[in-house]
Amino acid sequence: MNYIPPALQLGAADTWQRLLQVAMEHRASDIHLEPHASGLTARVRIDGVLVAATHIGAAPIDAALKDSLRSYIKISASMDIAQQRLPQDGHWLAKLPNNGTQDCRIASMPTAMGEKLVIRLLANNSQCTPLAQLGYNTDQLATLHSSLRAPHGLILMTGPTGCGKTTSIYSALQTLDLAHINVCTIEDPVELLLTQVHQIQVNETAGLSFTAALRAILRQDPDVIVVGEIRDKTSAHMAVQAAQTGHLVISTLHANNAPxxxxxxxxxxxxxxxLTSSIQLITAQRLLRELCPMCKEPTALTPLQAQVWHHNGLAVPEFVYQPPHKPTECLACINGYMGRFGIYQMLAMTTTLGQACLHHGDEQSLQTAATQSGTHTLAHNALQRISQGSTSWQEALRHVTLEVAQ
Ligand SMILES: [Zn+2]
Known part of the structure; x- marks a missing residue:
């Protein structure tokens, strides 16, 4: 449909505004508008988990508005509303009632039930979380700061998609003396606009690939280079080479753990x-949901769980916490959790690790060398956070393996 009657247009704008407001109040990262036989349902992603928008207080979407709501969003994001059979991307600076704006990235997808829209709510500059608030413990923070002060070398952040690597990098950049150095990033996509940082958006169709952008940046007299992701042999070689020629290179890589x-x-x-001559630090990370302090419940550990603490060389806590056993009326949280924090593994290059790199390079010997150098596993960090009551055993299990024999 190309034409939206004024009444429906008003209804759509109003529905969108209410939905956006509820989503933002609950710190949602995405809004999903999902078609089904009788209309359109909204779900929002909060702390990494999708929940029905009605669950957090949004009104159900009026079935009569399903087409006009999608068209309203697509028009606002400069997308082609006549095209519903192919996926499209759009971008929209949505107005807020308080005269502010919310940066939205829209992706449409044709499904058997009709067109589905996913709206990513992008964070803005002021929402860049300080490094100290991302969940690093004191030692981890000191290690990271010391690597960031190095004049050259490679800092690698690893973990699956959505584990907060980009947030960690953005927050790390904020600790640098940005007024006196040249920081350039190559990203796909640029997720947050930073001040005093030159961010370059990869554009493969226009010929600006990761490697082409990196080559250009090297001629821009950079001090710190962020390579969004090391994806292949070429970008790996270039990142290492840049780190060896007087630049601090920060990048991400898909890997389960630091070794x-x-x-x-x-x-x-x-x-x-x-690698031994360029790597400063490798981190691995996961984002865990934090237990709601208002409604978390103490629970005893099973003997098998206690063994996992023993195995990791940690004191077995008397009790740990879990979300409420029965659904509660807690107004503070969603299903017993509110917010997320990171758990980390920090692997700095040491002589022992360097030797393991040169002699074997297989994961097991690197893991052994890492342990000898005092590096703890992600599981170790997760158990510490369970002991502290920050999260539950169940939540940690979603992200790390908690076994006696690892
Ligand atoms: Zn609660």
Missing amino acids: QAITRLIHMGVAAVD
């Missing part, structure tokens, strides 16, 4: 000797 990042880079064809 595995080294194995992956070696498999990509990077020489072990180049």
